[in-house]
Amino acid sequence: MKKVHVFNAGPCLLPETVLENTAQAIKDFKGTGVSVLSISHRTKEWEATMDECRSLWKELLNIPDTHEVLFLGGGASMEFLYVVMNYFEKKAAYLETGVWAKKALKEAKGFGDAYAIASSADKNYSYIPKGFEIPTDIDYLHITTNNTIYGTEMKEDIDCPVPLIADMSSDILSRPVDVSKYALIYGGAQKNAGPAGVAFAIVNKDTLGKVSRYIPTMLDYRTHIDKGSMFNTPPVFGVFVMNETLKWVKSMGGVEALQKMNQKKAEILYNEIDRNSLFVGTAAKEDRSLMNVCFVMSEGNEGLQDEFLAFAKERGMIGIKGHRSVGGFRASIYNACTLEDVQALVDCMQEYEKLKK
Numbered sequence: 001m002k003k004v005h006v007f008n009a010g011p012c013l014l015p016e017t018v019l020e021n022t023a024q025a026i027k028d029f030k031g032t033g034v035s036v037l038s039i040s041h042r043t044k045e046w047e048a049t050m051d052e053c054r055s056l057w058k059e060l061l062n063i064p065d066t067h068e069v070l071f072l073g074g075g076a077s078m079e080f081l082y083v084v085m086n087y088f089e090k091k092a093a094y095l096e097t098g099v100w101a102k103k104a105l106k107e108a109k110g111f112g113d114a115y116a117i118a119s120s121a122d123k124n125y126s127y128i129p130k131g132f133e134i135p136t137d138i139d140y141l142h143i144t145t146n147n148t149i150y151g152t153e154m155k156e157d158i159d160c161p162v163p164l165i166a167d168m169s170s171d172i173l174s175r176p177v178d179v180s181k182y183a184l185i186y187g188g189a190q191k192n193a194g195p196a197g198v199a200f201a202i203v204n205k206d207t208l209g210k211v212s213r214y215i216p217t218m219l220d221y222r223t224h225i226d227k228g229s230m231f232n233t234p235p236v237f238g239v240f241v242m243n244e245t246l247k248w249v250k251s252m253g254g255v256e257a258l259q260k261m262n263q264k265k266a267e268i269l270y271n272e273i274d275r276n277s278l279f280v281g282t283a284a285k286e287d288r289s290l291m292n293v294c295f296v297m298s299e300g301n302e303g304l305q306d307e308f309l310a311f312a313k314e315r316g317m318i319g320i321k322g323h324r325s326v327g328g329f330r331a332s333i334y335n336a337c338t339l340e341d342v343q344a345l346v347d348c349m350q351e352y353e354k355l356k357k
Ligand SMILES: *Cc1c(COP(=O)(O)O)cnc(C)c1O
Pocket: 010, 074, 075, 076, 077, 078, 100, 144, 146, 147, 148, 167, 168, 169, 170, 187, 188, 189, 191
């Protein structure tokens, strides 16, 4: 197979061992003679996998007993609606840090007084708004900890006087999180926690049951808590691969060890962007994401964009074209991306600079 370096924003790169174990389970799940694609979700072998996956989440993120872990269909986008159904009564605030945050807010607006408490739209979401006051008369504050498209990240858990809800689709498991500070943490798995097709929710059970509106059964987190995420057929394959991914996270030393690696990878790449005269970063330095590194050609070199893309592609770089709303380049360097992958991209940028001198 061709040697490539995958920087896709999602679905993301998955570790080699995860792929190998999954390939094996597609043929024979746990020695049952049945493929994981055909295994009944009512077997004890499957239930053991669900249990293992739940326990691994709890162990890796040090999740307190107040919170439960759920596996759901519908992606992070469906959870925008879960949030509204389970938490929105009269008024809610959203920190508008990008397109995903805006989409989450849109769902709440459909039900009443939901608003952006602060926004970085004025500078194309290139920074995280700071210094805003959180009112106490709102049902919750919604934040997006990592803005996948713009490459900004809130790297610390904020203090919040009202229930705090976070879309952590693209930085979950990249660092330790103080789960006790959140009413709800949710996301799609496909950025750092597994394959597309399954979403996770880490929900504080005490924060549920406070809205007066009827909640459709499938959109009520309590339905899934009561049935251990098996109210209906769970995303079996997605949970299997997620479980393999979590086993890999543990084998790497957990989220603390991965955080160190992620810091190292990001540092190498941002240093090159800052050093290399052909490129410039788009996110405010203090808010730079450790997961999605966004950069463009520097002033006067804009015309080289397509040429560099082709140059990089020839050298095995996959998925570095920036999102259309930012342009330029985006390298997603999630957990499974290695130092070697990042170094290969840096080498490629240096080689290209030499060529142009
Ligand atoms: C990718 C992404 C989403 C959307 O996820 P889907 O699973 O495709 O619905 C939402 N929020 C963030 C931060 C994302 O990165």
